Amino acid sequence: MRAAAGERTELAWERSALGPLAAAALLLFHHVGPTLGRVLLVAADVLLALVIIWFGRRRDRRIRSVRTDSSGRITVSDGGREVVGAAVAATAIALGTAVVLAFGT
Amino acid sequence: MPVHSREGTEMERPEQATGRAAGSEPDYRFTLANERTFLAWFRTALALIAGGVAVVQLVPALAFPGTRHVLGILLAVAGGGLSSAAVLRWRGVQAAxxxxxxxxxxxxxxxxxxxxxxxxxxxxxxxxxxxxPG
Known part of the structure; x- marks a missing residue:
């Protein structure tokens, strides 16, 4: 049960890595915005995808080492660092994308 | 008393739950369900960002110049906003x-x-x- 839950959660993280990769591929499709900004954005997208995959692995390892509390309940840490880190990075990339697209007008 | 059946080892009886100390970690399945819900919102945010790029890169020129770029920027900003909202939602649910x-x-x-x-x-x-026309 726990292994399956960990696997589902890791897969959910890994599916999330496809989003920035798609954005990076679309940025390379045509020339939009300044070249430096576009290259930096593509690099950031690819980096975010790798970090998300790493977060998924990290969460899976942590889920496999769950603990039982005093009441007999099985608990796992909430993954706050991964959640906040991924969201902050995505927000920064979203703003960077908006800037690159704005310079492309 | 905790339930000792195969399924019950990961669950508590309802009466036990009411006496649980405030601020305790929920069952691991609820924590993971909340995390996966966050990830579903996160993917939606990333899709909005990618959609913003796609509108500029793939959609043909529209009737009004600059419309594609405005739409693309709006989608990217919406993706960033949704990503932040997803974290706040995840945090609120986890705290509750x-x-x-x-x-x-x-x-x-x-x-x-x-x-x-x-x-x-x-x-x-x-x-x-x-x-x-034509």
Missing amino acids: MRREEDLPPTRIPVILGLGLAALTTFLVVLLLLSRR
Whole structure:
């Protein structure tokens, strides 16, 4: 049960890595915005995808080492660092994308 | 008393749950379900960002110059906003589960749905206006 839950959660993280990769591929499709900004954005997208995959692995390892509390309940840490880190990075990339697209007008 | 059956080792009886100390970690399945819900919102945010790039890169020129870029920028900013909202939602749900309270209501799905419907209608109108007669 726990292994399956960990696997589902890791897969959910890994599916999330496809989003920035798609954005990076679309940025390379045509020339939009300044070249430096576009290259930096593509690099950031690819980096975010790798970090998300790493977060998924990290969460899976942590889920496999769950603990039982005093009441007999099985608990796992909430993954706050991964959640906040991924969201902050995505927000920064979203703003960077908006800037690159704005310079492309 | 904890339940000792195969399934019950990971669950508590309802009467035991009511006596649980406030601020305790929820069952691991609820924590993971909350995390996967966050990831579903996160993927939606990333899709909005990628959609913003796709509108600029792939959609043909519309009737009004600059419209594609404005739409692309709006989608990218919306993706960033949704990513932040997803974290706040995840945090609120996790805190409510720790306190064993009802989950807080959210308007994010309604706002997102209405926004996407408005965007789709706007794009259809623009594409129709962009069609050349004959």
